[in-house]
Amino acid sequence: MAVESSFFPFPSEVVVPPAAYLASQGKMNFWLVVFWGTMGSLLGAWFNYILGYKLGRPLLIKYGRFLMISERSLKRAEVFFEKYGGISTFICRLIPVVRQYISLPAGVAKMPAFPFTIYTCLGAGMWVYLLALVGYHVGNNIDLVRRYSEEVGIFALLGGGGLLLYHLLKRRVA
Numbered sequence: 156m157a158v159e160s161s162f163f164p165f166p167s168e169v170v171v172p173p174a175a176y177l178a179s180q181g182k183m184n185f186w187l188v189v190f191w192g193t194m195g196s197l198l199g200a201w202f203n204y205i206l207g208y209k210l211g212r213p214l215l216i217k218y219g220r221f222l223m224i225s226e227r228s229l230k231r232a233e234v235f236f237e238k239y240g241g242i243s244t245f246i247c248r249l250i251p252v253v254r255q256y257i258s259l260p261a262g263v264a265k266m267p268a269f270p271f272t273i274y275t276c277l278g279a280g281m282w283v284y285l286l287a288l289v290g291y292h293v294g295n296n297i298d299l300v301r302r303y304s305e306e307v308g309i310f311a312l313l314g315g316g317g318l319l320l321y322h323l324l325k326r327r328v329a
Contacts, residue, residue, distance in 0.1 A: 156195025156283070157202070167192070171283055172290025179291045189284050196248075196279035197272065200258040204271060207262025215263065229263075236264030241274045248278025 156170055171192050178185040215229055236243070240261060247257035261271050 156192045157199040167196075167282065167286060171286040172293070175287035175290030176294050178287070179294065185287060185291060189280065189287050192283035192287070193276060193280040196283065197275055199255075200248075200275045200279065201272075203256070203258035204262040204266075204268075207259040208265060209262075211259060211263035232260060233264040236261060236266050240264060240266040241270050244271060244274040245278040248275060249282055254278070254282065 156167060171188065174183055174188045174192070175185060177183040178188055212229070216226055244257055244261055244266070247253045258271075258275070
């Protein structure tokens with residue numbers, strides 16, 4: 156899970172559901188699967204966060220033009236993270252592919268470490284829990300695990316998008 160949450164592409168669907176399947180067979184503990192999966196996700200997220208925090212801004216200012224990132228757009232991203240960093244970190248932890256990379260901009264924007272950790276644990280914990288439920292109930296059938304994982308990802312994306320929209324509209328009204 157630490158590898159999955161860093162920038163190396165390794166799907167959590169390969170790790171969590173089989174572990175939860177073993178829990179359903181009495182060979183592992185379901186709650187320890189969720190706990191250690193979440194802790195592994197946090198460890199990988201911290202790796203990316205520290206990279207972004209220590210190296211990100213100077214590298215993006217120097218080489219960002221090759222990625223079509225201007226200093227102005229970098230400043231806008233930092234302002235966005237000041238306002239919505241917590242909710243963005245939480246929601247992005249639920250979105251396949253995006254969850255591996257959200258820690259980098261959080262680090263670049265110097266999001267405070269404590270909220271980053273809390274929102275990462277909440278989002279990653281929810282993702283790991285949902286995958287563990289799939290593995291526990293579906294078993295070792297990788298095709299079904301992939302199908303239900305995609306559905307969980309779509310559900311998380313829609314729910315997270317709705318939550319972000321609600322949060323944005325609430326701020327505009329206030």
